[in-house]
Each structure stands twice: as structure tokens, then as C-alpha cells.
Amino acid sequence: MTSEHWLLHVEQLTKHFGPTCPDCRRLTGPDTGRSRCPRCGTVWACVDVNVQLAAGEVLGIVGESGSGKSTLLQMIHLAIRPDSGRIWYCDDGETPRDLLALDRYEARHFRNTRLGIVYQRPELGLNMRFSVGGNVAEKLLLAEWRHFGRIRARTAELMAKTELPPERIDDEPATFSGGMLQRVQIAKALASRPALLLLDEITSGLDVSVQARVLDLLRRIQWEDGITMLLVSHDLGVVRQLARRTIVMKNGHIVEAGLTDQILEDPQHPYTQLLVSSAL
Amino acid sequence: MSANIDQLYNFALLDEDAKRAIRRSLLKAVALPGHLVPFASRDLPIARGWGTGGLQITLALVTPDDTLKVIDQGDDESVNAVNLRRLITRTTGITTTVDTAAATVIQTRHRIPEEPLRDDQILVLQVPMADPLRWVEPHLERATVMHGEADYGKMWVYLYESVVRAGDLRIASQYPVIVNRRYLMDTTPIPRWDVPKLHMAETLYLFGAGREKRIYAVPPYTAVEPLQFEDYPFRTEYRPGQRCARCGAENAFLTTHFVADARGGRWEATCSDANYCAKRRAQAEATA
Numbered sequence: 353m354t355s356e357h358w359l360l361h362v363e364q365l366t367k368h369f370g371p372t373c374p375d376c377r378r379l380t381g382p383d384t385g386r387s388r389c390p391r392c393g394t395v396w397a398c399v400d401v402n403v404q405l406a407a408g409e410v411l412g413i414v415g416e417s418g419s420g421k422s423t424l425l426q427m428i429h430l431a432i433r434p435d436s437g438r439i440w441y442c443d444d445g446e447t448p449r450d451l452l453a454l455d456r457y458e459a460r461h462f463r464n465t466r467l468g469i470v471y472q473r474p475e476l477g478l479n480m481r482f483s484v485g486g487n488v489a490e491k492l493l494l495a496e497w498r499h500f501g502r503i504r505a506r507t508a509e510l511m512a513k514t515e516l517p518p519e520r521i522d523d524e525p526a527t528f529s530g531g532m533l534q535r536v537q538i539a540k541a542l543a544s545r546p547a548l549l550l551l552d553e554i555t556s557g558l559d560v561s562v563q564a565r566v567l568d569l570l571r572r573i574q575w576e577d578g579i580t581m582l583l584v585s586h587d588l589g590v591v592r593q594l595a596r597r598t599i600v601m602k603n604g605h606i607v608e609a610g611l612t613d614q615i616l617e618d619p620q621h622p623y624t625q626l627l628v629s630s631a632l
Numbered sequence: 633m634s635a636n637i638d639q640l641y642n643f644a645l646l647d648e649d650a651k652r653a654i655r656r657s658l659l660k661a662v663a664l665p666g667h668l669v670p671f672a673s674r675d676l677p678i679a680r681g682w683g684t685g686g687l688q689i690t691l692a693l694v695t696p697d698d699t700l701k702v703i704d705q706g707d708d709e710s711v712n713a714v715n716l717r718r719l720i721t722r723t724t725g726i727t728t729t730v731d732t733a734a735a736t737v738i739q740t741r742h743r744i745p746e747e748p749l750r751d752d753q754i755l756v757l758q759v760p761m762a763d764p765l766r767w768v769e770p771h772l773e774r775a776t777v778m779h780g781e782a783d784y785g786k787m788w789v790y791l792y793e794s795v796v797r798a799g800d801l802r803i804a805s806q807y808p809v810i811v812n813r814r815y816l817m818d819t820t821p822i823p824r825w826d827v828p829k830l831h832m833a834e835t836l837y838l839f840g841a842g843r844e845k846r847i848y849a850v851p852p853y854t855a856v857e858p859l860q861f862e863d864y865p866f867r868t869e870y871r872p873g874q875r876c877a878r879c880g881a882e883n884a885f886l887t888t889h890f891v892a893d894a895r896g897g898r899w900e901a902t903c904s905d906a907n908y909c910a911k912r913r914a915q916a917e918a919t920a
Contacts, residue, residue, distance in 0.1 A: 493788035
């Protein structure tokens, strides 16, 4: 651990799906190019992952589909429980605590108050049967806001911040376009003023001009609020625009980590070189 | 025990093991105020959905020394109340009463008596739908997890949307409450009028849902707070100027019914609690 203030420290996080066999670890990993053990069929989604996130930092996680980046994000979101490892969390001036030691009730409370998440597919993050305002209000209601007028005012403020038309506060999410839904998700994630924003492939499936607007919005939020972000993407362009530091994952392992510019300009690992050359 | 008991049955119909199992669930329910405790709902000579949850609690509770009152919608004389009372009397031989103050166990559907209850009385409520989360989460498994994690955001959004669409909290009965600052609980189809009576009450309230196989409880002196917004507070059905046409009570829950007369008839509002109304009228006659 460094002396500078860190918000999140992921230590030796491992997650597998399947029965496991003695040869699993030897037969999987980036050197073999496999996540799935050919002998027993076990999928090693994350193996001994270490990540440290400083307060106010934006960290990018890149890698191909199935490299374990979304699993890692879900573990940090306390939605998937890892097999082993620790997730330390430390608010400024407090003693670090292990999030995996929280029981489900405490974990939910932590997730509601300290974390915000934006999913690739809006239907995962939003309740499509509630109105847009109701979706954003849910976070506030969970944080024990009990004044209807103030909830409406805060929702309108968040909608303005995320460039959504405030007069559509009571509309159904189904009537919104894909880019707007991503901004609704961002508004919802920001509602409780989280310490950490988790972004899972948020611009995939959006057209390029809409992508640019969503990225602009995130950059502005990062600039104005200094919010810490963890950004998962397979799009190097997105990571380059937002993240100062990047880790590269392959077959459940971190193969390279460092400053984004350095990784994109001078990739060391053969996989990163392939990734960069195929993207540019 | 009196001689008119049908000796084909055990005291209070249910076998002793069944009664003991229900009492165990009741103890758990009292220990976890507002928490839904599953129990093995027995088959009874009445159909599920007709008060079997409340009936099983009453049958598991009563002793030969108890005095029982059974009401339905506040009325001692409605068909459901009469039938349940008859079943319990025939299988136990215990004394029954219509006087709220004289009863030790009161089984009720849809109402809490107007007369304040004491700490030596137990109120047993028949519950049609036990889980308040069914409004927002139809899957029982998921709702159970939500209760476990106190994840009541969806319920709050439901209330929020109710204000957005209707301009107010539009919930007529079975108003959702938070019990002991922890569990979200359905108040059965009691009117909003009776919800404040649950808060810090002297009496033990037991809830039984026979069809849904759940028991829950509000022990005495437990905080029961209706879900509400600071600027859209919970309100009872009270209307200024309301008055019972029979006894003149101004602060009682009223029901309206049509009274036919020579001029065609009119709507009349009277107390829903029949015993309360009758007592007030007897009192007025005595003093007149």
C-alpha cells in the first residue's frame, strides 16, 4: 500500500465458476489463452487480481470479452462474492474496512450509499416499470430522503446535470432513447453522491455522436465533483478519453498496468500490443 | 369443560402437536416484530381465505378459562364471525362475549375495536395477503431476500409514484408500515383508521394468514410507523363533521349503508364497530 490516500484496494481477488481440478491453474491463464479448464470445465474469471484506486482517480479496465473485467466490477459492486481475496475500502480519514466481511444487509447499505453503477444495458440498472423520476428517486429514498418536494427538486437537478429534459421526469423509461437511458442511469448512480462510480461498458451499442455526449458528461462530472470512477470497456478510445491509469486483463489475469498513455503508446505485453494495434 | 363439547375432537380441534408448532411460530413472530414467520397451515373445516390463519392462532392460544370475541368488519353478528365463533365454541366449550372489554382473546377481520384494548387482551387478525412487497415484487423468493436486507426502495418508489400519479398517497386499506424500525409489514385489510392503534399499543397483536401460511406479530409497546412523506403525511379516513347516525360518535370509523324508507331511502353512516355503538347507545339511554 502506498502512502497516498487510496479509496479502494483490491487484494488477491479470485473467482471461479465450476468444480475445479488439480490442473486447473496450470491449464488456464493468459499464457495458455484459456479461461476455461479443458479437463474439468471450470472457468477462472478472476485470478489473484490486485488493484488500487486513489480517491478522485479514474481507472480503466480493458480486455476482450470473457477476460473477467465485468466479474471484477460485479465483485467490487458486492453483487458476486469472490472465492478469496479482500476488498478494502477507506473513506478519507477512516480506518480501512474489508467490504467482504459485511453481511448482506450491511453490503446493501454500503452499495446504496457509497457506490453507483451504470450498466451497458439500461434494463439492468433501471426498473422499466417505474417512471424515470421514480428510478432516480429510488436511490434518494434508500438514503432516507422522506420529503417528496425535495426528492423532486434533487431529481430535477440531477436531470439537468445529465442533460435530460426535466419535463420528462414522469415518463416511462421505455419512451427514452438508448443514449438518454444511459444518462438516466448516470443520474440515478449520482443521486446519493457516491464515493465510487462503477461504469460497465456504458457506451457500447450507442452511436458515435451519442457516445461522445455521454463521455463529455462523465468527464464534466469527474471534473466538477472529483468522483472516483472505475471504467470497464473494451473500447480503447473510451478509456483513453477518461482514464489516467489503465489495467489490461486477459483470461482472468492482469497482464499489464500503468498510465493509459504509456500503455497505448508503448504496450509491453504481447496481448496489449495486439489490442492496441487492432484498435488503431 | 362443559358437557356439550363434541368428544370426537381434541380441545380446540387441532391436535396438540399442531398447536405447539403454531405457538412456536408465534413466539418467533413476537421475537421478530413484523417478520413473516412460515408455519404449517392445517386443513380446517372452513376454506382457506375465510379466516383460517386467525382461527389457527386462536385455537392454538385459547385455554378453557378464556373469553372469546369474534368480529368481522367490526360486527359480531356477520355470517363469518358467527360461524367461526360457533366452531371455536363447539370444539372448546369456552365462554364467548360481544363485549370488547370482557374478552381475553378477540379474533377479528378488517377492524381493531374502537374501545382501547388492555395488556391482558390478545387481538388475533385474519390476514388475506401477508407480504406487502407483493405490490412491487411478485416473486416470493426475491421478496424474502428484500425483507432480509431491508431493501424497501421499491416500496418507497411505489409510494412516490402514487403521489406523482394521484397527487396523494392513494392506499385505501392494508397500509404498509415499518415495524420496530426494521420490517415492512402489511396491516391486513384494516382501514387506515386503525393503523395508529398498532403503534406503542398495550395489546399483543397476532396476524395469521392461513392460505399464505404466514404468522406475524406486533408485540406491545412496539413502534409501528406508516410509510409517508414529510410533505404528504399518512392520514386516516377521518372527515371533519363525521357522526354516527345511531350513537352520535364523532370519532369512530364509520361505514355507510343504504336505508330504505317511504320517501325512497337515504345513505346513513354508522359505527363499523357494532359493540362500541351499542354500548354508547345503552349509556345514552341510561343517562337520559
